Amino acid sequence: MRTSSETDTTDGVLAEQLLRLTRRLHRIQKRHLEPLGITPAQSRLLRLVSHFDGGEPPRMADLAARLEVVPRAVTTLVDGLEAAECVRRVPDPANRRVIRIELTDTGRATLRRLRNARTDAAEEILAPLTAGQREVLGGLLNALTDAPVERHC
Numbered sequence: 001m002r003t004s005s006e007t008d009t010t011d012g013v014l015a016e017q018l019l020r021l022t023r024r025l026h027r028i029q030k031r032h033l034e035p036l037g038i039t040p041a042q043s044r045l046l047r048l049v050s051h052f053d054g055g056e057p058p059r060m061a062d063l064a065a066r067l068e069v070v071p072r073a074v075t076t077l078v079d080g081l082e083a084a085e086c087v088r089r090v091p092d093p094a095n096r097r098v099i100r101i102e103l104t105d106t107g108r109a110t111l112r113r114l115r116n117a118r119t120d121a122a123e124e125i126l127a128p129l130t131a132g133q134r135e136v137l138g139g140l141l142n143a144l145t146d147a148p149v150e151r152h153c
Helices: 004-036 040-050 060-067 071-083 105-126 131-145
Strands: 087-091 099-103
Touching: 004 040, 004 105, 040 060, 040 071, 040 099, 040 105, 060 071, 060 099, 071 087, 099 105
Parallel strands: none
Antiparallel strands: 087 099
16 A cells, blocks of 8 residues: 555646646647647637637637637637638627637638647657557546536635
8 A cells, every 4th residue: 555645646647747748748749739830729719710610600709618728818819820821810790899700711720730749749659659558548537527527725
């Protein structure tokens, strides 16, 4: 049986490994996205706009809520994607004060290129693992991402 200090040490090591992996994932993804002129954050926003539920283009507030960021951060991301002609701001037909964000044809083409870049990045990250190890990792990651969030004050 492990003592509390052994558990703390093991959990601390695991936490550090996860943080190092997160930084590595970000660097590799960024390198694969750079040739497309898209940042990882813009990539997430573009994917979110393309898969948004509800049948109509999302509002800026919808995007901010889904990305768990302040609305100003979404404005900056949309500005960059709009300059790249990947998205456009359109008024809501039911309420002209509401602005929705929709994909353009350029945005759809960029998404296809992003999928290839993400696949290449994933292959680079997972290259050291065998097929069996990848399957185990997938199960472990599902267990971690699907776990209920505990809130402590």
